[in-house]
Amino acid sequence: MxxxxxxxxxxxxxxxxxxxxxxxxxxxxxxxxxxxxxxxxxxxxxxxxxxxxxxxxxxxxxxxxxxxxxxxxxxxxxxxxxxxxxxxxxxxxxxxxxxxxxxxxxxxxxxxxxxxxxxxxxxxxxxxxxxxxxxxxxxxxxxxxxxxxxxxxxxxxxxxxxxxxxxxxxxxxxxxxxxxxxxxxxxxxxxxxxxxxxxxxxxxxxxxxxxxxxxxxxxxxxxxxxxxxxxxxxxxGREIELIRLGKGRQATEPVLEVSNLSLLWPGHARGWKLKDVSFTLRKGEVVGIAGLMGAGRTELLECIFGASEDLPEGRILLNGEVVNFRHPSEAKEAGIAMVTEDRKRLGLFQQMSVRENITICTLPDSVSTGIVHSRTEAAAAKKSIDELGVKTATAETAITSLSGGNQQKCIIARWLRTQPEVLLLDDPTRGVDVGAKAELYQVIDNLCKDGLAIIVTSSELPELITLCDRILVLCEGHLTGELAKKDFSEERIMELATKLAD
Known part of the structure; x- marks a missing residue:
């Protein structure tokens, strides 16, 4: 029946x-x-x-x-x-x-x-x-x-x-x-x-x-x-090419250094969301953050981006200088961008068009004598739409009428237009189809080859293994391990993700 x-x-x-x-x-x-x-x-x-x-x-x-x-x-x-x-x-x-x-x-x-x-x-x-x-x-x-x-x-x-x-x-x-x-x-x-x-x-x-x-x-x-x-x-309707990432990447000088980063968790028995996390991110590399739900992946990115509700303890250096961002706008001005995991609540301006969502962080680039030049703004949006392969009828289409994957492409395009030195991607391919994933992987790889420093979290271990040069593993806010590419395996990552630091 x-x-x-x-x-x-x-x-x-x-x-x-x-x-x-x-x-x-x-x-x-x-x-x-x-x-x-x-x-x-x-x-x-x-x-x-x-x-x-x-x-x-x-x-x-x-x-x-x-x-x-x-x-x-x-x-x-x-x-x-x-x-x-x-x-x-x-x-x-x-x-x-x-x-x-x-x-x-x-x-x-x-x-x-x-x-x-x-x-x-x-x-x-x-x-x-x-x-x-x-x-x-x-x-x-x-x-x-x-x-x-x-x-x-x-x-x-x-x-x-x-x-x-x-x-x-x-x-x-x-x-x-x-x-x-x-x-x-x-x-x-x-x-x-x-x-x-x-x-x-x-x-x-x-x-x-x-x-x-x-x-x-x-x-x-x-x-x-x-x-x-x-x-x-x-x-x-086509064969998806086997993705070969990493060839031609060259990690150079450190751009981001995190030392003993801790984030308190008032009222919780554990007392902290992050505890003494330290690592270095270099230009031209992709570093992955792995861990189970509640491990502190998102909280770590929020601390770097100045988006955590409470100020973290520890030290963050950007290009060798100590930074203490109290708001994402400060991080943006310093050259850090973040694509959040919660697209609907924290990523989209739902009453705006595709064009407006893409250009909102760089709108001053289209302003002259206090007036927004619509042609300049539209051209900027179209360039991003073409580069990331956003499927939309026009740039004036309501962002909410796009599929989830295409909405995510618009958010990534928005932050790429700020030309950041450090790009934080929190589960960036959530709800994105296999074809679009391949395209985003290639975008990330190309950005890395151009010298951008990237941190990416994902709940899909194969994705991290595909994208990253190194993987840091968190468990209940502790950094329990760092893996080089030659040591990547799902079994080893899960072992570290379920084992508290000594």
Whole structure:
């Protein structure tokens, strides 16, 4: 029996056909992966199925019944829920309040907060994660916020569960926990539609795989009858060249020196987020920061960029001079740029266009006698769009209409326009497809060859191994090891990531 049957679904946005006559089906109880580059139409199709988008052409059937939703409540009423790639949480509310937002549990006329806290805790126990239901969402890192979104979807006990890049912000340990939950749901007969750029996940879990490209249905294949190489080729419509990075790089003089950097953690039993971290970054090299969630990867970059809430202890030298940045603007002026891991909350100006998002940090370059010269600004934006291969109808397109990967390219382009000496990339390819990743890897490699010093964090160990000249490993705020390229291995990195310093 079919759980879902899409028939000739088309969705148009101004200047863009996001979906073009898409038809395929999903069987009841199967794990069905949907693959495609950013902008292929995957998330758009899932938003139609979950009632987020209601204006489209064509039809779809749920359990054999022709269906049309006026909103997400309609979808939930027939057993469909979605875990969005972009987080949709209310930061001012508690974790439990977010999970039950719009369907709060009540006792007579009053909210039954005890019941909501208890059910939330049960969900987090199921996910094997340590998140307190009473904690405010604003206090959580993006990885924990992703787990809250997953718990929220699980609380609906849906028959059809859509997962849009659910592991993009999770560590490998958290991914394994999620996979155990997925296996449990499959045993209970839940139909799962899974969007992911990670081929190892797709081929580990799928019954069938559907490929979309440029808004069109390319092919639906049984997992055992295809390969990751074939799926990747169908996704991009071309062969992706084997990436060979590092040849021609030459690390020169130190540009950034960090000595005994510590960051306090008031009120926490551990007392600190970082403890006595020391390292050197040279021009013309890429240094990776590895570690499990909570190891201090993001906090380390924030301290360097002047973005931590509390001032760190220790010493930071930039080109041999001591710096104490109290605000990111000071770091920017000194030649440091940072691309944050939380694209939606900390990276995008959501009310602005693609052009404005790219040029906002370098707008004075387009100003003369107090007036912004629109042609100069537009030319600068177009150059960045072309260099990074941003898929957008025009530079005036709303940034929110772009896919997550293309939004990330715009943020990277923005900071590259500041011509930094040090570039901090916090999980830069989260939610970026395999083709775009290859392009970003090449951009990073070229920047490094030009003498830029780069620090990159990632929850994907193969990514760090591919990109980096050295890898520093953190565990609970301690620097537990430094690996040269010849010593890279996932096993060694994980060993250091789970072993506290002596």
């Amino acid at each position: 079919l759980a879902i049957d899409f028939q000739h679904v088309t969705k148009r946005f101004p200047g863009v056909v996001a979906l073009n006559d898409v038809s395929f089906n999903v069987r009841k109880g199967e794990f069905h992966s949907i693959c495609g580059e950013n902008g292929a139409g995957k998330s758009t199709l899932m938003k139609i199925l979950s009632g987020v988008l209601t204006d489209y052409e064509g039809d779809f059937f749920v359990n054999g019944t022709k269906t049309g939703f006026t909103g997400t409540r309609d979808a939930e009423s027939v057993g469909i829920s979605i875990i969005h790639q972009e987080l949709n949480l209310v930061e001012e509310l508690s974790v439990a309040a977010n999970i039950f937002l719009g369907r709060e549990l009540r006792h007579s006329f009053f909210l039954n907060e005890a019941a909501m806290f208890a059910e939330s805790q049960t969900l987090f126990d199921q996910l094997e994660c340590e998140i307190h239901p009473r904690q405010n969402v604003s206090e959580l890192r993006v990885g924990d916020q992703q787990l809250v979104e997953i718990a929220k979807a699980l609380s609906l006990k849906s028959d059809i569960l859509i997962m849009d890049e659910p592991t993009s912000a999770l560590t490998e340990t958290e991914v394994e926990r999620l996979f155990r939950v997925i296996e449990m749901l499959r045993n209970e007969g839940v139909t799962i539609l899974y969007i992911s750029h990670k081929m190892e996940e797709v081929f580990r879990l799928s019954d069938r795989i559907t490929i979309l490209r440029d808004g069109q249905h390319v092919k639906t294949l049984n997992r055992e009858e295809t390969t990751p190489q074939e799926v990747t080729h169908l996704m991009v």
